[in-house]
Amino acid sequence: MNFFNPQRIAAMLTGEYICPECGGRLIFEDEWETVLVCQCCGNSIELDRYGFTDDEYESLYPTEDELDN
Numbered sequence: 172m173n174f175f176n177p178q179r180i181a182a183m184l185t186g187e188y189i190c191p192e193c194g195g196r197l198i199f200e201d202e203w204e205t206v207l208v209c210q211c212c213g214n215s216i217e218l219d220r221y222g223f224t225d226d227e228y229e230s231l232y233p234t235e236d237e238l239d240n
């Protein structure tokens with residue numbers, strides 16, 4: 172699993188983030204550029220999660236159970 176997935180690399184190259192829900196343009200919600208919000212449907216996504224499914228994102232980081240070993 173690579174932290175920089177293809178969607179994210181494309182976004183860095185073009186400067187455009189695309190909404191996974193409706194295909195609209197995502198803009199940053201705040202000046203810290205941590206959360207992207209869709210201008211079309213209002214969907215919001217953390218930049219860290221951009222381009223990942225929930226399962227893929229979860230697999231990037233160990234769960235607390237795994238850390239207890």
Ligand SMILES: [Zn+2]
Pocket residue numbers: 190191192193194195209210211212213214
């Ligand atoms: Zn959208």
